[in-house]
Amino acid sequence: MIINLKDVVKLVGISIVCFCAAFVCTFMLNYYMDVVPLSSSITDDAVGALYKAQVATAQFTSAISGGVLGIIAVIMLLFYIKLYISANSQKLGILKAFGYSRIKISMPFCLFGFSVLIGCALGFAFGWIFMPNIYESLTIEGIDAISIKFHWELLFGLVFAPGIIFSLISVLYAYFALKSPVLKLIKGKSEKVSVGEDKKNTDRPFLLDMCFKTLKSRKLLVFFVTFSCFCFSAMVQMGLSMEELVSSIMGYMILIIGLVLAIITIFMSATSLVNANSKNIAVMKVFGYSLTQCTASIFGGYIPFALLGFAVGTGYQYGLLQIMVNIIFSDVENVPEYTFSISAFFISLASFILCYFVITAYYVYKINRISVKEIMLEN
Numbered sequence: 001m002i003i004n005l006k007d008v009v010k011l012v013g014i015s016i017v018c019f020c021a022a023f024v025c026t027f028m029l030n031y032y033m034d035v036v037p038l039s040s041s042i043t044d045d046a047v048g049a050l051y052k053a054q055v056a057t058a059q060f061t062s063a064i065s066g067g068v069l070g071i072i073a074v075i076m077l078l079f080y081i082k083l084y085i086s087a088n089s090q091k092l093g094i095l096k097a098f099g100y101s102r103i104k105i106s107m108p109f110c111l112f113g114f115s116v117l118i119g120c121a122l123g124f125a126f127g128w129i130f131m132p133n134i135y136e137s138l139t140i141e142g143i144d145a146i147s148i149k150f151h152w153e154l155l156f157g158l159v160f161a162p163g164i165i166f167s168l169i170s171v172l173y174a175y176f177a178l179k180s181p182v183l184k185l186i187k188g189k190s191e192k193v194s195v196g197e198d199k200k201n202t203d204r205p206f207l208l209d210m211c212f213k214t215l216k217s218r219k220l221l222v223f224f225v226t227f228s229c230f231c232f233s234a235m236v237q238m239g240l241s242m243e244e245l246v247s248s249i250m251g252y253m254i255l256i257i258g259l260v261l262a263i264i265t266i267f268m269s270a271t272s273l274v275n276a277n278s279k280n281i282a283v284m285k286v287f288g289y290s291l292t293q294c295t296a297s298i299f300g301g302y303i304p305f306a307l308l309g310f311a312v313g314t315g316y317q318y319g320l321l322q323i324m325v326n327i328i329f330s331d332v333e334n335v336p337e338y339t340f341s342i343s344a345f346f347i348s349l350a351s352f353i354l355c356y357f358v359i360t361a362y363y364v365y366k367i368n369r370i371s372v373k374e375i376m377l378e379n
Contacts, residue, residue, distance in 0.1 A: 026127025
């Protein structure tokens with residue numbers, strides 16, 4: 001058995017992403033399913049407009065949160081499986097050499113789907129715990145209190161179906177990833193970043209070349225870094241701006257979910273980046289490069305993408321709230337006009353800079369602890 005529960009425990013980040021998706025979708029879709037049957041009893045136009053707006057909000061929020069977070073969970077899952085196969089390629093190659101088929105080796109990878117099942121199950125449970133508060137915040141004047149009903153199809157769709165689907169995705173991805181020849185798997189793949197091979201840029205300074213090569217060798221991490229900063233920017237500003245538009249509860253939830261996603265993805269990215277470049281860092285330290293130079297060569301190339309993610313997140317949350325106010329709530333009376341919040345922007349920007357320095361300081365500490373002796377003994 002190559003995969004065990006200890007390996008699955010490392011997938012906490014995926015569980016948290018799935019928890020957030022299932023948490024939001026649980027009370028929003030449950031609210032939608034409970035409120036739709038009431039449409040035939042509404043005769044007042046003003047009440048009908050608010051009713052349609054609340055139904056559209058539930059659909060819109062579920063689609064955005066479930067769809068986006070689902071895609072992120074898939075990408076994270078494939079990323080983890082790729083790292084696992086790379087780290088255990090020799091063991092997997094030996095199994096193939098002993099005659100084990102690809103499908104037999106791939107089947108244990110279904111355990112990676114357990115992280116999705118656990119996250120969705122916890123998200124569904126907490127969604128039900130918070131559901132009374134959500135229903136109260138989405139009250140429609142002119143309609144009696146909406147009773148909460150349990151929908152079995154929602155339990156299957158938000159908990160069991162994702163677990164099954166993600167398990168199948170894990171097995172299939174592992175099956176195709178193990179298509180490599182036995183000798184290639186046993187030999188493994190070096191994680192070293194080669195510097196100076198680009199003939200077009202042979203005159204670049206070493207540290208700058210190292211920065212570009214690190215960035216090029218970890219293209220998927222560009223996405224995670226950009227996405228984490230996007231989540232931070234969009235969710236923090238949206239959470240601070242939504243109190244007047246919807247409710248303080250929804251604002252706080254969006255704020256917390258955004259912060260959790262941002263922290264999880266950025267730490268996952270940075271940890272993977274430092275671990276993959278530990279040999280390069282050790283060699284640079286031997287040649288006398290300072291801690292600042294080592295850190296800049298590893299993380300420097302990702303700074304523009306972090307700023308890009310923050311900028312896109314700012315525009316995204318503004319456009320999303322404009323759609324909510326001008327389209328979804330266009331027929332509802334007494335909805336406050338939404339304008340870009342300068343205070344929310346600067347609060348999120350200051351928080352972003354603070355978090356950047358804290359995370360950088362933590363990984364500077366980790367880089368400083370990389371021992372040349374330990375790296376040499378690994379080989």
